[in-house]
Amino acid sequence: MYDIDLTSAISEIKRLKARIVALQVPEGLKKRAYQFAEDIEKNSSAEVLVVAEPCFGACDIPSSLFDMVDAVVNIGHSPIPSLKYGKPVIFVAARSKVPIVDQLKKSVGMLHEPVGVLATSQHLTQLDEVIEGLESMGIKTKISEGDSRISHAGEVLGCNFTAATALAKDVNSYLLIGSGSFHALGVHLSTGKKIVVLDPNLEEPREIDQIKDKMLRQRHAVIERAENARIFGIIVGEKIGQRRMRRAKELRKLLRWKRKDAALILMDKFDPEKLRSLPFDAYVSTACPRIAIDDVAMYDKPLLTPQELEIVLGVRDWENYTFDQMTEDEI
Amino acid sequence: MYDIDLTSAISEIKRLKARIVALQVPEGLKKRAYQFAEDIEKNSSAEVLVVAEPCFGACDIPSSLFDMVDAVVNIGHSPIPSLKYGKPVIFVAARSKVPIVDQLKKSVGMLHEPVGVLATSQHLTQLDEVIEGLESMGIKTKISEGDSRISHAGEVLGCNFTAATALAKDVNSYLLIGSGSFHALGVHLSTGKKIVVLDPNLEEPREIDQIKDKMLRQRHAVIERAENARIFGIIVGEKIGQRRMRRAKELRKLLRWKRKDAALILMDKFDPEKLRSLPFDAYVSTACPRIAIDDVAMYDKPLLTPQELEIVLGVRDWENYTFDQMTEDEI
Numbered sequence: 251m252y253d254i255d256l257t258s259a260i261s262e263i264k265r266l267k268a269r270i271v272a273l274q275v276p277e278g279l280k281k282r283a284y285q286f287a288e289d290i291e292k293n294s295s296a297e298v299l300v301v302a303e304p305c306f307g308a309c310d311i312p313s314s315l316f317d318m319v320d321a322v323v324n325i326g327h328s329p330i331p332s333l334k335y336g337k338p339v340i341f342v343a344a345r346s347k348v349p350i351v352d353q354l355k356k357s358v359g360m361l362h363e364p365v366g367v368l369a370t371s372q373h374l375t376q377l378d379e380v381i382e383g384l385e386s387m388g389i390k391t392k393i394s395e396g397d398s399r400i401s402h403a404g405e406v407l408g409c410n411f412t413a414a415t416a417l418a419k420d421v422n423s424y425l426l427i428g429s430g431s432f433h434a435l436g437v438h439l440s441t442g443k444k445i446v447v448l449d450p451n452l453e454e455p456r457e458i459d460q461i462k463d464k465m466l467r468q469r470h471a472v473i474e475r476a477e478n479a480r481i482f483g484i485i486v487g488e489k490i491g492q493r494r495m496r497r498a499k500e501l502r503k504l505l506r507w508k509r510k511d512a513a514l515i516l517m518d519k520f521d522p523e524k525l526r527s528l529p530f531d532a533y534v535s536t537a538c539p540r541i542a543i544d545d546v547a548m549y550d551k552p553l554l555t556p557q558e559l560e561i562v563l564g565v566r567d568w569e570n571y572t573f574d575q576m577t578e579d580e581i
Numbered sequence: 582m583y584d585i586d587l588t589s590a591i592s593e594i595k596r597l598k599a600r601i602v603a604l605q606v607p608e609g610l611k612k613r614a615y616q617f618a619e620d621i622e623k624n625s626s627a628e629v630l631v632v633a634e635p636c637f638g639a640c641d642i643p644s645s646l647f648d649m650v651d652a653v654v655n656i657g658h659s660p661i662p663s664l665k666y667g668k669p670v671i672f673v674a675a676r677s678k679v680p681i682v683d684q685l686k687k688s689v690g691m692l693h694e695p696v697g698v699l700a701t702s703q704h705l706t707q708l709d710e711v712i713e714g715l716e717s718m719g720i721k722t723k724i725s726e727g728d729s730r731i732s733h734a735g736e737v738l739g740c741n742f743t744a745a746t747a748l749a750k751d752v753n754s755y756l757l758i759g760s761g762s763f764h765a766l767g768v769h770l771s772t773g774k775k776i777v778v779l780d781p782n783l784e785e786p787r788e789i790d791q792i793k794d795k796m797l798r799q800r801h802a803v804i805e806r807a808e809n810a811r812i813f814g815i816i817v818g819e820k821i822g823q824r825r826m827r828r829a830k831e832l833r834k835l836l837r838w839k840r841k842d843a844a845l846i847l848m849d850k851f852d853p854e855k856l857r858s859l860p861f862d863a864y865v866s867t868a869c870p871r872i873a874i875d876d877v878a879m880y881d882k883p884l885l886t887p888q889e890l891e892i893v894l895g896v897r898d899w900e901n902y903t904f905d906q907m908t909e910d911e912i
Binding site for chain 2: 284288298301304313314318481483486511514516517518524530
């Protein structure tokens with residue numbers, strides 16, 4: 251389902267004269283990890299260390315291994331340009347091979363022109379095809395760069411919708427190529443515009459009204475449950491592209507101003523079990539914004555985004571509910 | 582059940598002029614994490630980041646956080662003197678408060694003099710009491726320093742039994758103060774001597790013959806299952822005190838010499854799920870030696886220790902079965 255071409259990564263390994271490289275492979279491609287490692291080792295003089303930990307994005311490069319390796323090869327994510335790793339990180343695209351042009355026809359009736367065109371990382375290489383396809387059907391399209399956390403025009407990350415918001419005044423709807431509903435919800439909440447999701451693996455374009463209503467009901471309930479919390483744990487993500495210490499400290503100040511107690515917590519991979527053993531009444535995550543939303547059912551204690559904490563503390567209105575984003579100057 | 586005294590840690594934080602410290606708390610004490618953090622923040626000018634990740638020993642200091650903090654406070658483990666962290670790590674003992682002297686009487690009939698006296702980290706502070714108690718009953722005792730991975734006389738780690746092996750010629754049995762059977766099995770396999778385990782929380786001294794037989798049957802089965810494996814994954818632990826890259830590379834050479842394929846794998850916290858998604862027929866762990874033994878039932882594919890791989894490949898006899906150890910010059 252995915253094309254992985256290691257040729258340019260191997261050239262880069264040779265250029266760097268890297269002797270030992272860590273290899274990050276997305277979960278869905280892990281069964282091919284040995285084949286990728288062999289390919290690199292046979293065609294360069296580097297030794298490969300296959301990283302067993304799951305990787306959730308270009309924010310999730312294993313900085314703790316930097317003193318063991320000369321470079322990291324990351325398959326399946328596009329770089330975050332504003333992030334300085336301190337070691338060479340070689341990004342290898344995983345290009346979806348599912349044809350998409352025929353599927354566009356079904357979306358056309360759902361869209362309002364001009365259409366903002368968006369994709370998640372795995373489908374970026376299909377955006378040209380999408381624009382060409384829509385234009386050939388007479389549909390006007392727009393595409394925009396994002397801020398410096400975004401490497402490709404039209405790309406949306408779970409933590410950054412700036413390639414969409416930049417177009418908000420110029421389009422009447424969005425078409426997002428990608429799976430799941432999280433990115434689409436984020437774009438919709440940030441822009442107020444209609445969005446249609448086309449997942450090439452599902453073949454049916456979807457709107458998100460129902461899932462949006464369900465999500466908002468869930469978030470409302472979590473916010474209500476957090477209102478009686480006395481001691482808050484503010485979570486700073488350990489992953490190199492999620493370390494929002496400044497934001498966490500601001501939230502701690504806000505909580506103290508509102509006469510609540512708060513401690514700062516460091517967490518790598520989020521896990522309800524880790525929070526269950528800690529003594530806090532509610533948690534605020536400044537790490538990957540998806541976790542609180544996607545995994546809501548897994549957490550006993552309220553797990554809030556920073557914006558949701560603002561609602562709990564009465565400094566933001568529910569009407570201004572929006573997803574959390576990480577912007578270029580934050581990390 | 583445990584006395585935690587943060588006074589000297591707070592003095593050290595002040596001496597270091599640390600502004601931000603990471604705090605590692607053992608799982609059993611996590612409910613007191615906020616109280617510990619408050620204590621440090623009220624009595625120093627440092628801000629505390631509570632580490633949500635579990636900590637399995639002095640080998641498990643979060644090196645990935647070193648650029649976010651000025652020091653680490655670790656509660657519940659004793660230092661590994663040979664390990665260079667590159668940042669100040671302040672160790673705070675968790676001293677068991679369970680009285681032990683009365684329980685010694687029940688052990689006496691099971692021991693052969695002279696008795697080597699041993700403890701796991703949580704019970705080190707009770708060793709003086711144990712020696713005094715046994716001697717007052719007329720039992721001769723011996724105690725020894727370990728190698729440079731061991732900070733206290735009589736201390737055994739899951740990866741290092743040198744404080745026991747140093748006494749092997751001078752004692753006829755061991756008394757180990759600690760919980761579980763792993764350390765006792767390790768000492769027994771390394772020395773061939775009888776060992777009695779006294780867990781102060783259980784109040785009944787135990788011998789390990791039955792559990793040893795069960796463990797050896799399990800290991801024999803795992804070794805047999807690995808004999809047909811074609812591609813091996815050799816796991817290097819990411820934790821700062823478990824990174825045996827040299828050992829892993831030696832094992833890879835050995836496998837290749839025996840015409841087997843092998844790749845190197847990096848893993849932080851061990852998790853059967855992480856291995857399940859990888860394509861290897863069998864795994865060898867050079868990280869914490871306990872995992873393969875304690876968690877045997879959790880792994881579908883054979884997970885071997887380095888010594889067990891040697892048996893699989895015919896370069897060690899089953900009769901020389903022994904637990905894996907990490908020695909002072911390895912990391």
